[in-house]
Amino acid sequence: MSTNANVVKSEPQKAGFDYWRKRAGIPLTIIIFTAVLMMPTPVGLTLAGKKALALLAALVTLYLTEPVELTVVSLMILPTAVFLGLGSTKVVLENFATSSIFLLVGATMMAAAMEKTRLAERFTYWLLSTIGCSARNISLGVTLANVALAFMVPSTTARTAILLPICLSIIHMYEKTGEYQKGQRLNFAISLLLTLAFTNSTISAGVLTATVPNPITVDFIAKAGTVITYMDWLMYGFPPAIVMTLFSWWYLRKVFKPEREEIPGGKELITQKLNDMGAMTSPEWRTLFVFLLVVALWATGGITKMDTTVACYLGVSLLFLPKFGVIKWKDTNRDSAYHILMMSGGALAVGEFLMKTGAAKWLANSVFHSLGLAGASSLVVIGAVLFIVQFSRIGFFGTTGLTVLFMPVLIALAATANLPAAAVALPAGMLIGGFPFLMFYNTISNILIFGTGYLTVGDFPKVGGVLCLVGVIVYTICATTYWRWLGLF
Structure with missing residues (x-):
């Protein structure tokens, strides 16, 4: 495996920073929480609103410092909110039981069947062997695999885990079949790994169940009075997502041009992997049938009037049936489903407090007027907001915390600008989930590819900054043109 001095040097520094960041998390949170509570209540903000801001400040600090697991942070919200008088136990817990959250939990259970039967892995090998094994086709194959897996596996981390070993095997073969100096950084390796992580994220913006911020965004928009279904999200989000996914693939190949296009033995490697799996098994066929059934029910929801979450759990139930099913409860009783439930529920609870107490509106008014957006067109307002949301992520690990921070404020800001909540919150939610x-x-996906040793810290902003800026432009145009024509607002 190739190495790089910058990567090696950064590891102990990163470890030291992470250690002190986590050690400082709890005391720093207490200090910030207390400071916000004790400060004079600003003009236009209620006492309850100040308490909600204190809870938000504490939550964001815990998200940034990670002294405990993020799911534990959500557990802390319940007693803290009740102690502050922001809501009753019942009110807080209602946010842990929304339709969108359980849709994502159900999709995670379906993914367990994909994983156990190895259907997703088989599809990936089949796609790569079909497209071909030149440097161009391999990176394109990984991109298209990410597109397909976004519908099957509701986690960017899980999808990266499926594709990363395949990419590393191909990179090792590329190294062995060429004449390169020891320690030389290969553009092919850099491009392929960044393509894996980046296109994994960009396509997530187009599929409701592909990543956690999407259903959280839908729930916040629902609180503002607009219902976004699975097919609505696909209709609005998939076209710009596929455009940005293919653009990202093209741009990464242009910036990191491979040393050569040929990969001797690449096709044989993929074909051998596929042959080793043998013919499709009965459990794989049954899993595929259930998956296609659920997708069909989602696509025809406007006709059948069947809720997307109900359709998902119908499929999940079939996967558990005796004789027909392919999984047992122990296969789905894993951390990821509970992680989604706790993280999303806690985020929604804090967001609701901000909205009900008027804190979100107060923040939105402050931001709106400080940016001089009064009287600006919807294009300018949406573009400015998306730019701020996108480039503020430089200080965030993960996407859920960013969603929690911005969604309540964006919905209130939309009202201040006389825009529907979805006009601002929907493109912002897609950017948060799709361009990290x-x-x-x-994101963890980025950390996984960074940990291979082929990448440096500077590789990410070098290409990520450009792609993020293009993403802001694309989603601003979509929100102000064809989304409006489709009736979003």
């Missing part, structure tokens, strides 16, 4: 690659620490 300014820095390597923005």
Whole structure:
């Protein structure tokens, strides 16, 4: 495996920073929480609103410092909110039981069947062997695999875990079949790994169940009075997502041009992997049938009037049936489903407090007037907001915390600008979930590819900054043109 001095040097520094960041998390949170509570209540903000802001400040601090697991942070919200008088136990817990959250939990259960039967893995090998094994086709194959897996596996981390070993095997073969100096950084390796992570994220913006911020965004928009279904999200989000996914693939190949296009033995490697799996098994066929059934029910929801979450759990139930099913409860009883439930529920609870107490509106008014957006067109307002949301992620690990911070404020800001909540919150939510690659620490997927040793810290902003800016432009145009024509607002 290739190495790089900058990467090696950064590892102990990163470890030291992470250690002190986590050690400082709890005391720093207490200090910030207390400071916000004790400060004089600003003009236009209620006492309850100030308490909600204190809770938000504490939550964001815990998200940034990570002294405990993020799911534990959500557990802390319940007693803290009740102690502050922001809501009753019942009110807080209602946010942990929304339709969108359980849709994502159900999709995670379906993914367990994909994983157990190895259907997703088989599809990936089949796609790569069909497209071909030149440097161009391999990176394109990984891109298209990400597109397909976004519908099957509701986690960017899980999809990266499926594709990363395949990419590393191909990179090792590329190294062995060429004459390169020891320690030389290969553009092919850099491009392929960044393509894996970046296109994994960009396509997530187009599929409701592909990543956690999407259903959280839908729930916040629902609180503002607009219902976004699975097919609505696909109709609005998939076209710009596929455009940005293919653009990202093209741009990465232009910036990191491969040393050569030929990969001797590449096709044989993929074909051998596929042959080793043998013919499709009965459990794989049954899993494929259930998956296609659920997708068909989602696509025809406008006709059948069947809720997307109900359709998902119908499929999940079939996967558990005796004789027909392919999974047992122990196969789905894993951390990811509970992680989604707790993280999303806690985020929604804090967002609701901000909206009900008027804190979100107060923040939105402050931001709106400080930016001089009064009287600006919808194009300018949406573009400015998306730019701020996108480039503020440089200080965030993960995407859920960013969603929690911005969604309540954006919905209130939309009202201040006389725009529907969805006009601002929907493109912002898609950007948050789909473009987390300014820095390597923005998502676990980035960290996984960074940990291979082929990448440096600077690789991410070098190409990620451009892609993020293009993403802001694309989603601003979509929100102000064809989304409006489709009736979003």
